[in-house]
Amino acid sequence: MEQLSNTEFGSYYQNYIEKxxxxxSILEGLESTQNELLEFYNALPESxxxxxxxxxxxxxxxxxxxxxDSERIFAYRALRIARNDKTSLPGFEENDYVPQxxxxxxDLSDLLEEFISVRVSTLTLFKSFSEEQLLRIGTASSYPVSVRAIGYITIGHALHHKQIIEERYL
Incomplete structure (x- = not known):
């Protein structure tokens, strides 16, 4: 992992960055976690x-x-910041999304197909960024965040939730 400075992300995201x-690299992490999550979900018992x-x-x-949903939002933030949009980007209330x-x-197959589509799009987006763009810092959810930190947050967020399922659901 590139050495991220703690000025590139809010402390809320430290756990995701560590995971x-x-x-x-971001691309390695996105590809690896895609495969890991697909295997993991396909192995879960239907019950x-x-x-x-x-x-x-x-x-x-x-x-x-x-x-x-979160990955779509993270990728949108990365795009805006990479394109040098200085607008402060709002947070989102994840607990409002789930019931809707x-x-x-x-079907699980439908959800996994959507996950793959979103992940491929995220990979393509991050492949397009220059080093300069990856280092750009904007504001999202009232915290400074770099484009590259968003990439690692996306990876760590997925690993965090996989770990929760392993610990509390299985």
């Missing part, structure tokens, strides 16, 4: 896909669609 630290370990908690399908997304009504 992504095993990867030498666990809509399981809640506690009332009101998300199911693994909810989590997968949350990863998809109806993930549990969808």
């Amino acid at each position: 992504a630290s095993n990867y030498n 666990k896909l809509t399981y809640q370990y506690e009332v009101g908690k998300w199911t693994p399908k909810d989590i997968l669609l949350h990863l998809i 997304a109806n993930a549990n009504m969808r």
Whole structure:
């Protein structure tokens, strides 16, 4: 991983950055976690896909669609900052998205297809960035963030949620 400065992301994202630290590059991490998540979800028992370990908690399908939605938002932020847009980008309330997304009504294969599509798009976007663009810093969710930090946040966010499923759902 490139040596990120703590000025390139808000402290809220430290956990995600740490989880992504095993990867030498953003592209390697995005490709690897795509494969890891596909294998992981395909191996989950059908009975666990809509399981809640506690009332009101998300199911693994909810989590997968949350990863998809979040990645779209992260990629949008990266695009705007890379293009030198100085607009402060708002946060989003993830807990408002999940009940509206109806993930549990969808087939796993459909969700995984959407995940692959979004991940391929994210990979293509990050491949297009120059070193200068990757180092650009903007503001998202009231915190400074670099384009490259957004890449590692995307990777770490997926790994974080995979770990939660492993620890609390299986």
